Amino acid sequence: MKFKRLLRMLALLAAFTVVAAACGGSDSASGGGDGSGADCEAGETDGDLAIFNWSEYMDPDLKTAFTDEFGVNVTEDNYDSNEAMQPIISAGGSGYDFIVPSDYMVSILIDEGDIQALNKDAIPNIGNLLPEFASGLPFDPDATYTAPYQWGTTGLGVDLSVTGEDVPRSWGLVFDGDLAAEYNLEGSYATLLNDPRETMGAALKYLGYSLNTTSDAELDEAKKLIIDAKDRLTAYESDQYDELLVTGESVVAHGYSGNFIVQFGEAENADDYTYFVPDEGGTRWVDNMAIPADAPHPCTAHTFINFLLDAERGAQLTNWNFYASPNEAAGEFIDPEVLEDPIVYPTDTSKLEFISDTGDFEINFSDAFIEAKG
């Protein structure tokens, strides 16, 4: 009897899922950017601005300043991951005008037709960008759909009170047991990101390969390296690696630059910690400004992008959130202590690589990572 009832409920549930899937299918087909860009002029506004952004990533004073200058209200809502933002934008009708997806998520949003091409005529300040950002990035090769917001790196955070000050800037601290032992690193002391591209990428970089490799042999070598490091790892951790480091749970942590700088700033003994991109190289990531395909107020959004790409505004953003600015003109307005901080601005960017979409090879990264984790 009970079983029968349960069965009936399951059947209902299945029916709902089918309906939902059907709706979803029709929706993604209908949406899409046309590639031509909205018909807006520089400084034009067509209504209030609704921002959908990472939390604590936008200086509230910038929103107020935008309201004062253009007379439109600004509301901001936050998401905690690209994956939380994407379904809301992809479903359509989100009501947001401005979003900040990270690099690989831009590729996905473009493929799904969820973001619209930017009208560069409405964004004259786009000329303020550093040439390396202005010419297009791997996820948006012609810079058609996005303009960079802030950028940072992925590297290692280290507790110097354990290793000593003269620690080598190398991925070997994780991957080479003998080197690690020279710096008091024993037992399990390290965390790696729970992310196939980042962690396989770190191992590839240590081996001297590109982190965008499409060679099975190179990937296999990287996988073996991670398996060998297993005993030295405390966890694969993507969220709290910085807290684990400053609370002494780990000594070496793989993670993102901005998180470390904020965490170190709050630590009592800030001088005990450092962050660097190892000399073998590492990842450079970019968060980008984009306008959803069905944004209700695309012209206001264009004006806002132009507003943020202004030299002084861009500097204000970096001075507030401690992530590096892609804005060349902003350089002179950024606080010298931020600009000279090698954690924010690595001295040598030549060894950094963007994670680019490897297409069909992407699954090999996931598989290798799963096998490496065991």
Place this chain on the structure above:
Amino acid sequence: MSTTRQLRGGTRWALSLNAFLVYLFFYAPIALLVFYSFSDDPLVGRWGGFTLGWYRDFGENQEVQNALSVSVKVAIISTLVSVVLGTMAALALERYRFRGNRFFDALLYLPVIVPDVTMAVMMLLFFTEGLSLVNTVFGTNLAKGLATVSLSHIAFSISFVSIVVRARLNGMNEKLEEAAQDLYASRWQAFRHVTLPQIMPGVVGGGLLALTLSLDDVVITQFVSGPGATTLPVYVFGLIRRGVSPLINAVSVVMLAASILLVVLSLVAQRARGESAA
């Protein structure tokens, strides 16, 4: 009392230990949460001296205040509406026999067993398709926001309210209503003066459950909210990603205090009613 006396020493000892461990398991995390909300150290889990600074931040942070006001509005709207609709549904299913009774019965339980994420995706698609249809037909410019969040909370709360109310209705003597009607009470009068007072604890209990569910929900809210409709739990969830600060503890303590206050108030209200009736 008599049963405890019959228990032999060992069993009794084991039971007390078990009870102690269960309470410890329930309340130790809450005690820690409250404790660290007064800690003057930006890292949760390290004591840095006593401070009320995080509560001041809570009061001064405009984003938190906005999220709080959205949460309160949604909770009040969804509780009131779901209590009325849930009670009506409970009455209909419990007191009347009609075609498809069992079908609707099963249907009502669905939101309780469907996983949050599934429900969230269904709601997201429903509101997206629905709003775009309405907007094309009537030329309006409606978007997701406070209204869609409230509607979705009402949708999942109705089931819980009606389950609680039905349990109460089930234990109530139907003859009381029949007696009232024999004494020339209209249906409404019978409901208002006989049935409702009898099921009131169920209605209040269901309402409190709805209120709690609405104040707690993250997954569904995150999917169906729109510009300017971020609720407090969703905001807190976003903050955690950027590192846990005791501000989150302070926010949680305030929410906890509010929930405890609500429960105490409802107990007091029920007791007062019981005494005045006696």
